[in-house]
Amino acid sequence: MEEPSVVGLAEVIDQIRDELEQARTSAEGKDIGFTVDRVSLEFTVQVHRTSRAGGGLRIGVVTAELGGSVDSSTTHRVQVELEPHTRAGGRVQVTR
Template sequence: MADDTHAFDGIELADAVESVRNQLLAASARAAGKDITFTVGDIQMEFTVELRKEVKGGLKVKAWVVEAGADAARSTGRTHKVSLTLKPKVRATGAAPDVGNLRPGDVSGFGEAE
């Protein structure tokens, strides 16, 4: 079987979760000093992943997130559904983080016909 690693363009599962963490950190930084913030609750994520063996640095198995359209072309034996629930917390306090928005809310056009 040919090695098609270079043709594969999936995102490593760890990178996908890290991206969510980074977005929460950015949102939390934006909330600093705001009068209204929101507490982050459970984050539910679902991915279709493909498990791949990597030989670099020893034999490792990694989970790669694949595009929704891509899994139809792959055999179902190679892809798996992974669901996780993340419970974000601030390391220093153990509390759920607060997030906010740099811009104040504006409801001036609310309810108007377009």
């Protein structure tokens, strides 16, 4: 069985940010738009402790290929609530 790949939580949140930017850009010229009030994310994560000098905890979001599986005894579920805002502090509009 192929091992699931693990990516950092920051990388996943950066990807969500990029997806919201893409949604806002692709909404230009559309008649219907949306305001993004909250982004709710739920992850399956693995926590690893390293024993090397300067080591610590590493939290990685588990990504499994279609048909793959992850042993639930080694994973944890984490829910993250994000309130997106523009650089100026305004609400995110996915609109024209």
